[in-house]
Structure formats: structure tokens, C-alpha cells
Amino acid sequence: MRIDVLTLFPEMFDGVFSSSILGKARDKGIVSLNTVNFREYSNNKHNTVDDYPYGGGGGMVLKPEPIFAAVEDLPVHRTSRSSDDEPTAAVKPRVILMCPQGETFTQSKAEELSAEQHLVFICGHYEGYDERIRQYLVTDELSVGDYVLTGGELPAMVVIDSVVRLLPGVLGNEMSAVTDSFSTGLLEYPHYTRPVKFRDWEVPEILLSGHHENVKNWRLQQSLYRTLERRPDLLEGRELSKKEQAWLEEWKRQKQE
Template identity: 45%
Template structure:
């Protein structure tokens, strides 16, 4: 999979995409992430990529021309399955969306800034708009990193144990059950006996029951959908 990201602050993506599982995925050649500085396509020698909004009001808007030129330039080399704009008013990002995106070959992500991007880019280029929550960040870079991480870890071969991702929260419309590790008794706090029994069928039943209980308690909305 290849993911291209358009940003005015690419340095914000260096750390989240350059360590741990994302680094491993790229080193294995399973994931390519390329961050492109929007100012490469600036409208003048001063690197301008934003301007005042028509109609007045506070805040700058990312201009049509640099973004259109960036998308056109990058699209010459490949066809993007989705052109994604990270925006607070987009579709809420969920595991099912990550699963679907992990099956794609080429994604392009636009990181907004200021008051956002010119609506004409959204109307004529963007195929998918994603929000990671009902709040506003300084820019789309951190949100883009969340999407790349959630999608990248699902690619075959990225995780040491590929079945791990299948038991994550939300994969089966349930939150993950409680987990324990050694020691079995810590300060008198004991691991449930069932997990020490060696009976895999009963362990699976316990985990399902605990996952269901946790979901009903913490996210009853997931059971109503």
C-alpha cells in the first residue's frame, strides 16, 4: 500500500510515522508513506498557500490553486482509490472504515489548516472526508497519522501475530475483554481462574461474555446499531 500526504507542516508527521509498528511496516516494504510539502506548489515565490476568505471573517483558507496542482501532479503517477480530506465535519473514523481502507492500494490524504480548504477542492477532488472526533485540532496532520496507523497495522505481515488485529476492540462490534499477564497473583490481586485453566473453549466463552458486558456498560450505543 502507498499513502501520500499533503501537508503544510510535514515535520508533525515525522515521529508518529517513523517509529514502532509504522516504521516496521515501511522497513518491510509493506507500506509506503510519502509526505509532500504543499509549498512546493505555492502560487508565488513567497510560498503562499493560503489567503483571506471571501465574505470576511477570521481565519485564513488554504487556496485552490496549490492544492489542485498538488493533487494533479501526484495523480500523474498513480490512480488514487480515495482522496481523503481530514476535517472535523467529516465522517467519524471507525474500525470498519480502517478495515475498508486497508484493502486499497493508493490513498491520498489532505491535511487541512487554518479555517480549512477552499470548498471547490472538496467538491471536485475529495472522495472521502474523515473526522477522528468531535473536536478541532490545529491541523490535519495528527488526524492523518491516526488514520495511517489504524490502516497500516491491518496490512498482512505488519503485526507479528496477524490474528491480534482480529481481536481488537470494534472488530466484532464489541470492546475488547480484560487482559492479564504474569504474575498470576500480584499484591493479592489474582487473575481469573478460567484464564489459568488451559480450557481454550471456556476461555473464549469467558472473553466473549466479558467483552459483551464491557460493551453494554461502556458503549451501549454499539449494541443498539
């Protein structure tokens, strides 16, 4: 996968792209992470990338010319046939605008994007974007929540981290991404490790039993309980099995006692 980030502050990504999981994924060649300062594509002598909005109002608006020029100047990403390593046709990128008005980012969206071969993120500043960027360049608009930040860099980092960790070979244990919170539509079950007893608090006995089916059922129960207690909205519209319904009814009964 190739990921390009258009930003006025490429230095913000230096530590993120070279550390932890993202850094290891790049070192392994699983993902190519690149930043582009779109100020370099300004077409005026002052290198400005923003201007006053038509019709008046406060704030500045990002101009379309530098953004379009930066995206159109990106190297064409191609894949190779495994048999003869001959290049295939160019890959059309998903161009993602980080914006408070966008679709709320979710785990399912991360899974969708992880299947792509080329992602381009546009990180804006100032009051907003020239609308023609949305209309004629962008394929997706994403928001990481109902709040406003000074720019799109931090949201882009969040989305990139979430997407890259899903790529094959990135995580040491391939089951880690499968059992994460939200991957199954539920919050993740509790985890324990050594020691068995810490300050009189013991690991649940069922996890020490070695009975895989019982452990599996316990984990599903705990995921259901935790989701109902902390994020009941995630259960809305979810089809529960009779066994799951019985677990939840028993849990509610015990909570009332």
C-alpha cells in the same frame, strides 16, 4: 500500499513514520509513507497557500491551486501481476480530507481503507478549505471526533496508524487486529499475563484451565459486559444470540443485587 500526506509541516511525521509499527511496516516494504509540502506548489512569488475568504469573515482559507497541483503531481501508483511482474493500470487513489465536518472515523472505516492500494491525505490549517477542493478533488472527508485541532496532521497520523496496522504482515500476531476493540463491534475482553498472583490479585482461574471453548465463552461474556457498561451504544441494533442475551440478563441481575 502507498500513502501520501499533503501538509505544510512534513517534519511532524518524521518520528511517527520511522518508529514502532509504522516504521517496521515501511522497512518491510509493506507500505510506502511519503509527505509532500504543498507550499512548494504555490503559484505566487510569496509562496502563500491561503487567502481571505470571499464575502468577508474571519480567518484564512486554503487556496485550491497548490492542493490540486500537489495531488496531480504525485507518482502514479501501479500494482504488478504476481506471475510476470508486469505493471497493471494505474491505481486511482482515495483522496482523504481531514476535516471536523467529515464522517467520524471508525474501525469499520479503517478496515475499508486498508483494502485500498493508494491513499492521499490532505492536512489543512487556517479557517478552512476552498470548497472546490471538496467538490472536485476529495473522495472522503474524515473527522476523528467532535473537537477542533490546529491542523489535520494529528488526525491524519491517527487514521494512518489505524489503517496500516491492519495490513497483512504488519502485526506479529495476525489475530491481534481481529480481536481488537471495535473489530467485532464490541470492546475487547480483559487481558492477563504472568505472574498468576500479584499483590493478592489473581488471574481468573478459567484462563488457566486450558479449556479453549470455556476461555472463548468467557472472553465473549467479558466483551459483552464491558461494552454494556462502558459503551452501551455499540449494542444498539446488534443481534444478540439467546446465549448472549442470557449472559447480559444475568449480569444485570447480579449488578442490581
